[in-house]
Amino acid sequence: MTVAPTLVNDNAAALLPDPFVRWFAQKGWSPRPHQLELLARAQAGQSTLLIAPTGAGKTLAGFLPSLTELAARPKRKPGEAHRGIHTLYISPLKALAVDIERNLGKPVEEIGLPISIETRTGDTPAHKRQRQKLAPPDILLTTPEQLALLIAGTDARRFFEDMRYVVLDELHSLVTSKRGHLLSLGLARLRTFQPDLRAIGLSATVAEPDELRRWLVGQDASGPMAGLITVAGGAKPEISILDSDERVPWAGHSARYAIPEIYDAIKRHKTTLLFVNTRSQAELLFQELWRVNEDTLPIALHHGSLDVGQRRRVEKAMADNVLRAIVATSTLDLGVDWGDVDLVIHVGAPKGASRLAQRIGRANHRMDEPSKAVLIPANRFEVLECRAALDANYLGAQDTPPLLDGALDVLAQHVLGTACAAPFDANLLYSEVTSAAPYAWLGRETFDRVIDFVATGGYALQSYERYARIRRTKEGLWRVTHPRVAQQYRLNVGTIVEMPELNVRYVRQGRGMVGRGGSVLGKVEEYFAETLRPGDNFLFAGKVLRFEGIRENECVVSNGGAGAQIIVPSYAGGKFPLSTYLADQVRGMLADPARWNVLPEQVSDWLRLQKEKSVLPPRGDLLVETFPRGNRHYMVCYPFEGRLAHQTLGMLLTRRLERANARPLGFVATDYALAVWALDDMGALFKSGTPSLANLFDEDMLGDDLDAWLNDSWMLKRMFRNCAVISGLIEKRFPGQEKSGRQVTVSADLIYDVLRSHEPDHILMQATRADAAAGLLDVSRLGDMLSRIRGRIMHKELEQISPLAVPIMLEIGRETVNGGANESLLMEAADLVQEAMGDAAPEGPARNGPKVTIRGTASKPARSERQGVGTADYGRRTIQEKGMKRK
Numbered sequence: 093m094t095v096a097p098t099l100v101n102d103n104a105a106a107l108l109p110d111p112f113v114r115w116f117a118q119k120g121w122s123p124r125p126h127q128l129e130l131l132a133r134a135q136a137g138q139s140t141l142l143i144a145p146t147g148a149g150k151t152l153a154g155f156l157p158s159l160t161e162l163a164a165r166p167k168r169k170p171g172e173a174h175r176g177i178h179t180l181y182i183s184p185l186k187a188l189a190v191d192i193e194r195n196l197g198k199p200v201e202e203i204g205l206p207i208s209i210e211t212r213t214g215d216t217p218a219h220k221r222q223r224q225k226l227a228p229p230d231i232l233l234t235t236p237e238q239l240a241l242l243i244a245g246t247d248a249r250r251f252f253e254d255m256r257y258v259v260l261d262e263l264h265s266l267v268t269s270k271r272g273h274l275l276s277l278g279l280a281r282l283r284t285f286q287p288d289l290r291a292i293g294l295s296a297t298v299a300e301p302d303e304l305r306r307w308l309v310g311q312d313a314s315g316p317m318a319g320l321i322t323v324a325g326g327a328k329p330e331i332s333i334l335d336s337d338e339r340v341p342w343a344g345h346s347a348r349y350a351i352p353e354i355y356d357a358i359k360r361h362k363t364t365l366l367f368v369n370t371r372s373q374a375e376l377l378f379q380e381l382w383r384v385n386e387d388t389l390p391i392a393l394h395h396g397s398l399d400v401g402q403r404r405r406v407e408k409a410m411a412d413n414v415l416r417a418i419v420a421t422s423t424l425d426l427g428v429d430w431g432d433v434d435l436v437i438h439v440g441a442p443k444g445a446s447r448l449a450q451r452i453g454r455a456n457h458r459m460d461e462p463s464k465a466v467l468i469p470a471n472r473f474e475v476l477e478c479r480a481a482l483d484a485n486y487l488g489a490q491d492t493p494p495l496l497d498g499a500l501d502v503l504a505q506h507v508l509g510t511a512c513a514a515p516f517d518a519n520l521l522y523s524e525v526t527s528a529a530p531y532a533w534l535g536r537e538t539f540d541r542v543i544d545f546v547a548t549g550g551y552a553l554q555s556y557e558r559y560a561r562i563r564r565t566k567e568g569l570w571r572v573t574h575p576r577v578a579q580q581y582r583l584n585v586g587t588i589v590e591m592p593e594l595n596v597r598y599v600r601q602g603r604g605m606v607g608r609g610g611s612v613l614g615k616v617e618e619y620f621a622e623t624l625r626p627g628d629n630f631l632f633a634g635k636v637l638r639f640e641g642i643r644e645n646e647c648v649v650s651n652g653g654a655g656a657q658i659i660v661p662s663y664a665g666g667k668f669p670l671s672t673y674l675a676d677q678v679r680g681m682l683a684d685p686a687r688w689n690v691l692p693e694q695v696s697d698w699l700r701l702q703k704e705k706s707v708l709p710p711r712g713d714l715l716v717e718t719f720p721r722g723n724r725h726y727m728v729c730y731p732f733e734g735r736l737a738h739q740t741l742g743m744l745l746t747r748r749l750e751r752a753n754a755r756p757l758g759f760v761a762t763d764y765a766l767a768v769w770a771l772d773d774m775g776a777l778f779k780s781g782t783p784s785l786a787n788l789f790d791e792d793m794l795g796d797d798l799d800a801w802l803n804d805s806w807m808l809k810r811m812f813r814n815c816a817v818i819s820g821l822i823e824k825r826f827p828g829q830e831k832s833g834r835q836v837t838v839s840a841d842l843i844y845d846v847l848r849s850h851e852p853d854h855i856l857m858q859a860t861r862a863d864a865a866a867g868l869l870d871v872s873r874l875g876d877m878l879s880r881i882r883g884r885i886m887h888k889e890l891e892q893i894s895p896l897a898v899p900i901m902l903e904i905g906r907e908t909v910n911g912g913a914n915e916s917l918l919m920e921a922a923d924l925v926q927e928a929m930g931d932a933a934p935e936g937p938a939r940n941g942p943k944v945t946i947r948g949t950a951s952k953p954a955r956s957e958r959q960g961v962g963t964a965d966y967g968r969r970t971i972q973e974k975g976m977k978r979k
Contacts, residue, residue, distance in 0.1 A: 144323035244509035445484035480677035498530030515569035718775030813840035
C-alpha cells in the first residue's frame, strides 16, 4: 500500500480531516488525485471502479472513505450495544487479506484512529469467528466464502445493518468464476440490508471496464453502472527473456536447464519472487534451487496445499525481509505488498498478458519505479509465448477473461443459504437475485425451477425425503425443513470443489504407521496417495518424504531416502489456459520472419528450418501436417487455442476419423498443437477427399458429434459431481465426519444415471452442460477457431516429421521428466530430433539431473479413459483399437 510523493492538491484539506492532512505532511506525501476523487465520489454516495497500475495507492484509495467516516463517528458509549461492521473488504486470497490487515493497521495506528480491523478467512479459529459476530470489528477483511456464511446466519441483518462500504480488491480476479457468481449474490443480499451501500472496486488489469462497472451495482432494465476512475502512467517494467547458453528444451515444463542462471539472478538481487503456474512445478523448482544452493541462501516455498502455519511463517519472513527468494504459485499473485522485492522471475510461460502484468507488479510495488522481471521459457514454443507476453505488457494490452452468466448450481446454494438465515418470499428473492449482474438474464421460470430443486431435488428425486431441504409455510414463505440442513449448509458452503485430499502427517522414520501427533505438512490429493506404495519417495513441502501408508484421512510419511526415485504429486486444475490474445500474437510471430530477430538464435533457426522443410502458415490459417513414422501415420495441426480447446478437438476428430476408417489410435494435445496417430495414412485420405480436411474440421462437429461424445464420456459425470456438491444436493462434510472422495463420487454417479434416464433437463444437468461447455471443453473458443479457419486450412504432406512437430511428438507417451536415467527414451528423443532437423540437429537432450517422475491425476488414466471414453483431463488419449478388430 505504498503512496509515493505527488504535488500538493488544494482539495485535500477540504476532503480530508485534519489528522489525515497532518499524517500525509509528516510522511512528506500528498494524496494522489485519484485517491481524492474516489473519496469525493464516495462521500457523494457513488459506487466506483478504480483502475490503477500497481503501486498507485489503490488500497489506501479504497479505504480512505471508510477511514475518514470512522474517524468522525462518535465513540460507543458504555453499555451501548455493539455496532455492526462499517466496512467489508473482500479479497480473492487469504494471504492478501492478512497482508492488508498488516499494511492498513500501520496508518491507522500512526494517525491515531480508534478503529478495529480484523480478518475472517477459513484459517481464522472458530472461537474468533464467533466473537466477531457478537462484537464486530469496524473493518472486516474476508473472502467470498466467509461472506456467504455470514449472510446465511440468523443474525445477518443485525451484523450488516450499519455497513456503509464494501471494498472489492483485485476485482477482475473475483468476478470471472463461480466464486464471483456467489459473491455477486452476496452483494445483492447486502444491498437489501443496506440500500445506501457503496461498492468500491479496485483492479490493475481490466480488459472490459464496463462489465465490472455493472457488476458493482444493482441491475435493472436500464443497466446502471458504477463510476469509473482510470489512472494512467506508471513506470514501464523492465522485462527480459532469458537467453540461455544451454539448449532450450523441445518440450516439458520444468525449465531445469536454466537453474544455474536462476540461482545466479537470486544471488544478485535482494529479494526475488519466483512464480510458476502449478504446484508440482513449485515443488520441483524449489528442490532444484536447494540442490544448487551452495551459499545456503534462505529460499522458501508457498502454495495452496501447504499447511496454513507454514504459509503464514513464509509470509511473515517475507514481510520481515529475511528471505532471499520465495517460489510461489497463484497464491501470491495478487496485491501482496512487499516493497523490498526487487526481482520477479516467471518460470514457464505466463499464459496471459494480464496475469504477467499482475505478477510483475509484485516487484518494487511502487508506481514511479519500474518493476524488474525475467521470463524463463520452459520449452521452445514458450519462448514465442513469452515474447508475445512481453510485447503485450509494453503495449499495456489486457486479456482478462470475459464474464459468464451466473451458474445455476451457485444460485441453488444461495437460495438454501437465504432460507438458513430466515424464511424468504420467492418474489422478493427473485428481484434480489436478478439485481446481481451475472443473473440479470435469469427468467422467472428458471428461477422457480431452482427453488423447486432446492425444495424437492427435482421431479426424479422428489420421492426421497433427504433431498427436501426447504418447504413452503402457510404464509407462503420458504424455510429450511430442519435445523440440521442449516448446519450442513455451513459446513459445505463455497464453490471451490477440490479433489478429495488427505492430510500429510509426519512420523519419525522407522515407526511406519505407528504414533500420532506428528506435524501436518499440508494436503495431497487422495487419488495421488492411492497410487503410492509403502516405501515410495515423493516431493512435498520442499522435502523428500517416504510414504508409510494411509490412515483414515491422513497420508502418513517419514523422512525420505537419499538417492531414491522421487515422485512429484500432480494436482488437478492447476494449469492456466493460454489466453486468446497471446495465442493470436504467437500465430502472428510465426508468420512474420521479421519478428524472429528478437528470438534466441536456436529458436529462430528452428523456425527457419521449419520454413525450409515444411511451411509456416499465415496468421489466420491452420497448418495440418501428415507424415509416417514407424508403423504409424501422424497428423499434427497447430491451432494455438489452448490445451482445453485442443483436447476437445482431439476427441471429436478421432470420432470422425474412426467413421472414415482411418483407424485412429490416440492423440495428444498441448497449448499450441494437436497430434493424432492412426494405422492408416491420413495424408492419403485427405488427398482423396475421404474425408476432406474441410469436412473433418467443419463446425458441425460441435453439434451431434459433441453431444454423442459427451453422452459416452465420464467427463459429464465428473462435472455433475462438482455441480451436485456446489448446489448442496450432495454434502461432502457432515457434523463430526467427512465423506471420502470415493463416497461422494459413487453418490453423484448414481444420481447422474437416474437424472440422465428420467429427467435429462434437470436443473443440475443443465448446469453441468453449461460448465462443460465453458470450462473443460472451451466450446466457444473452439467454435471461433473452426469458423476462422473455414477455407483456410493448409495441408502439408511430408515424408518425415517436421521441426515444428518435434515438441508435440515428444509429448506422446510422456510419463516421466528425465534428466539422465531413462536412456531408451533419451535415444528415441534424440533420433526424433535428428530426423526432423537433419544436419542442424544438436547431439541430443541434455543428460543431467536426477530422475523425477510426475505421478497423480494426469499420469494414470481412469478406467473409462483406458476403455476409450476419454476426458479433457488428460493431454494424452489412447483409443481402444476397435478399428483393428474389424480386420
